[in-house]
Amino acid sequence: MTSVVDVANVEKTFKLYKQRHKSLKDRVLHPGKGNATELTVLQDVSFSVGEGETIGVLGRNGSGKSTLLKCICGVLQPTAGQITVRGDLAGLLELGAGFQPELSGRDNVYLSASMLGLSRRKVDSVFDEIVAFSELEKFIDTPVKFFSSGMYVRLGFAVAVTAAPDVLVVDEVLAVGDERFQAKCMDRIRQFQSDGRTILLVSHNADQVRSLCSRAVVLEKGRLVADASAGEAVKVFREHLLGTQESKATSTGEDSDVVIEWVRGVSGSFTARTNERFEFLTNVRASAPVEGAFVLELYDQAGRLVARTDATKSPISLSAGMQELNVAIEELPLLDGAYQMNIGIVSPDGDTVLAWREQIAVLEVAYVGRGAGQVALRLNVH
Amino acid sequence: MSPSARRPVEQRPVRVVSAHLSLRQRLAAIWGARELLAYLVSADVKIKYKGSFLGIMWSMVSPAMSIAIYFLVFQVILKNGVPDYVVMLWAGMLAWTLFSTIINTATGIIVQRSGIVKKVAFPREILALSTVGTATVYFFLQFIVLAILMAVMGHAPAWSELWLLPLSFLALLLLASAFGVFLSAANVYFRDTAHLVEVGIFLWFWLTPVVYSYQRTVAPMLGAKGLAWIYLINPITPIVLTFQRVLYGQTSVTATTPDHSAITVLPEWSALHYAALNGLLVAIGLALFFWAIRIFGRLQGNFAEEL
Ligand SMILES: Nc1ncnc2c1ncn2[C@@H]1O[C@H](COP(=O)(O)OP(=O)(O)OP(=O)(O)O)[C@@H](O)[C@H]1O
Ligand SMILES: [Mg+2]
Numbered sequence: 128m129t130s131v132v133d134v135a136n137v138e139k140t141f142k143l144y145k146q147r148h149k150s151l152k153d154r155v156l157h158p159g160k161g162n163a164t165e166l167t168v169l170q171d172v173s174f175s176v177g178e179g180e181t182i183g184v185l186g187r188n189g190s191g192k193s194t195l196l197k198c199i200c201g202v203l204q205p206t207a208g209q210i211t212v213r214g215d216l217a218g219l220l221e222l223g224a225g226f227q228p229e230l231s232g233r234d235n236v237y238l239s240a241s242m243l244g245l246s247r248r249k250v251d252s253v254f255d256e257i258v259a260f261s262e263l264e265k266f267i268d269t270p271v272k273f274f275s276s277g278m279y280v281r282l283g284f285a286v287a288v289t290a291a292p293d294v295l296v297v298d299e300v301l302a303v304g305d306e307r308f309q310a311k312c313m314d315r316i317r318q319f320q321s322d323g324r325t326i327l328l329v330s331h332n333a334d335q336v337r338s339l340c341s342r343a344v345v346l347e348k349g350r351l352v353a354d355a356s357a358g359e360a361v362k363v364f365r366e367h368l369l370g371t372q373e374s375k376a377t378s379t380g381e382d383s384d385v386v387i388e389w390v391r392g393v394s395g396s397f398t399a400r401t402n403e404r405f406e407f408l409t410n411v412r413a414s415a416p417v418e419g420a421f422v423l424e425l426y427d428q429a430g431r432l433v434a435r436t437d438a439t440k441s442p443i444s445l446s447a448g449m450q451e452l453n454v455a456i457e458e459l460p461l462l463d464g465a466y467q468m469n470i471g472i473v474s475p476d477g478d479t480v481l482a483w484r485e486q487i488a489v490l491e492v493a494y495v496g497r498g499a500g501q502v503a504l505r506l507n508v509h
Numbered sequence: 510m511s512p513s514a515r516r517p518v519e520q521r522p523v524r525v526v527s528a529h530l531s532l533r534q535r536l537a538a539i540w541g542a543r544e545l546l547a548y549l550v551s552a553d554v555k556i557k558y559k560g561s562f563l564g565i566m567w568s569m570v571s572p573a574m575s576i577a578i579y580f581l582v583f584q585v586i587l588k589n590g591v592p593d594y595v596v597m598l599w600a601g602m603l604a605w606t607l608f609s610t611i612i613n614t615a616t617g618i619i620v621q622r623s624g625i626v627k628k629v630a631f632p633r634e635i636l637a638l639s640t641v642g643t644a645t646v647y648f649f650l651q652f653i654v655l656a657i658l659m660a661v662m663g664h665a666p667a668w669s670e671l672w673l674l675p676l677s678f679l680a681l682l683l684l685a686s687a688f689g690v691f692l693s694a695a696n697v698y699f700r701d702t703a704h705l706v707e708v709g710i711f712l713w714f715w716l717t718p719v720v721y722s723y724q725r726t727v728a729p730m731l732g733a734k735g736l737a738w739i740y741l742i743n744p745i746t747p748i749v750l751t752f753q754r755v756l757y758g759q760t761s762v763t764a765t766t767p768d769h770s771a772i773t774v775l776p777e778w779s780a781l782h783y784a785a786l787n788g789l790l791v792a793i794g795l796a797l798f799f800w801a802i803r804i805f806g807r808l809q810g811n812f813a814e815e816l
Binding site (some may be wrong): 150151152178198209211214215225226229230237239244293 | 516518519521522523524525526541544545548549552555556559624625626627628629630631699700701702705810811813814
């Protein structure tokens with residue numbers, strides 16, 4: 128597969144000045160280099176994105192996600208290394224698309240579209256579509272300085288997706304719109320995906336990454352610590368998020384001494400009935416005795432998180448070697464459907480992931496009554 | 510928007526983000542963004558006079574005021590005796606205002622538009638060049654007003670030398686763009702550049718024969734010692750002289766002072782001499798412009814983080 132975005136050994140170093148000499152006068156009066164310290168924000172980052180892939184970028188605050196995306200968009204230049212982009216790229220970096228506050232929404236649409244490389248005629252032809260998508264018909268002739276931040280993002284997103292670039296780069300902006308608009312953006316992103324376009328997405332929402340992305344990379348202090356399937360990457364991200372900042376954070380789990388081997392329904396199949404007890408067995412191997420708590424996640428078929436439950440209140444003691452755990456969901460209030468299950472074992476304080484398995488099983492839920500939706504409610508009518 | 514309408518990956522334009530781009534790549538990128546340039550200029554003009562009663566005519570107020578004041582000082586009070594002095598004055602101011610407006614506005618433009626620079630990638634030179642575009646719009650407006658004024662006064666330009674004007678205009682644009690592009694980048698790193706430029710432009714104005722006559726003040730003083738060339742190092746001087754030569758149309762006139770003496774207000778160079786001077790300036794302007802783009806290219810990599 129030909130790669131669309133190629134990030135090769137990218138390094139980005141910022142100069143930090145304790146006291147910034149921002150004028151010629153200061154330079155003359157205080158010659159010398161000034162007291163600059165260097166901050167390396169990205170270090171030897173390499174990965175490539177293939178045509179039609181959706182890549183998530185995970186990492187905690189300050190790990191360099193936005194910096195990486197800015198480099199890919201060309202807003203910042205890497206200090207070393209090189210980034211190659213094939214085709215048109217539209218970026219939505221943080222808030223707003225660089226609108227001019229004094230200009231009306233209409234003028235800003237034209238301005239930012241032409242910054243994305245669209246010809247005037249093309250903008251004319253898609254203008255109504257942009258406005259309709261942003262739902263800002265009434266405000267389109269108002270200067271954008273009077274827009275709310277949500278409106279800002281809506282217009283910026285509408286321009287970027289309507290420009291239909293080969294590569295779309297999105298940095299967390301989707302968190303700003305209201306829920307309905309977010310859903311609309313998600314639809315549009317999915318449509319983008321089915322068109323075979325390429326997307327790079329920063330999100331703090333691991334579930335969103337899992338549901339949207341085919342692959343994800345994880346940044347930790349400017350280094351790439353994972354480049355794997357979305358599920359795998361989310362696991363690494365969780366570990367880094369939960370793990371303390373020290374050495375533990377840089378390991379990807381090889382030295383973790385707990386491994387989940389397999390799961391199996393007690394009755395043989397992995398089928399449950401609504402509002403009834405469901406029991407399954409899992410085989411866990413530990414290299415040394417350790418305390419742990421069980422965590423279980425269920426996702427629906429759209430990739431939305433339905434439930435995450437942990438048993439940190441009742442930790443279990445694992446002994447060295449193989450052991451079988453019996454896990455029971457006392458009551459399963461889900462309507463029929465197939466649910467992806469992830470399970471893991473964390474330390475009793477919930478801070479460290481000891482073992483994690485993505486999509487270890489699919490739980491089929493059968494519901495005998497009538498009803499729609501996801502959750503079964505028990506009604507009591509007198 | 511169907512996937513089939515899209516080019517295969519292999520045929521798409523390749524963009525390389527790296528700290529080193531050649532001059533050719535930079536110029537190609539600028540050319541590719543020309544539509545954006547046009548849009549920035551029209552947005553600029555639109556914002557500035559939006560919602561004001563006189564609209565774009567406000568752009569005439571400041572140059573008209575200075576012309577009125579210089580006219581009052583030099584013609585009415587100091588009685589320089591130049592007939593139709595306002596035409597002479599306006600012709601020089603036309604060139605000078607274009608130059609100084611570009612320099613003054615371009616210097617601050619990157620800092621002023623930091624919001625865009627930090628969020629969108631596009632050739633940043635376009636911002637500096639947009640100030641050239643905007644100033645040019647106002648230039649043509651002032652040009653039209655001068656034409657009307659000359660028609661009303663019945664003052665004819667030197668028709669046979671009119672062709673010198675586009676040449677001179679080109680030299681002026683190239684020089685101003687070169688300075689503008691360079692200063693806009695410098696101002697990101699040294700924020701007091703803008704103040705220095707303001708002072709510098711003020712001094713430069715008085716070193717350029719716009720309100721006083723080169724032929725009557727500079728030439729006799731320096732020319733006698735063979736030093737007139739010092740004055741002509743200032744590249745704007747030949748340009749201003751060309752504008753005056755073409756638009757004022759005469760070199761020797763009869764003074765309006767009571768003695769009605771014959772005075773020479775402009776050097777009596779041939780049209781070819783003017784053409785050669787301006788041609789040289791076009792070449793210098795072009796070289797400076799490329800140099801400025803190179804320097805800009807080296808500095809622009811860190812704009813987003815310096816702002
Ligand atoms: N212009 C700059 N000058 C100096 N340091 C900077 C600059 N921009 C970012 N940094 C530093 O680079 C580091 C990474 O920042 P970045 O914005 O890439 O993080 P992030 O992963 O996007 O974080 P978040 O999740 O909060 O958005 C931070 O420590 C930040 O302070
Ligand atoms: Mg960020």
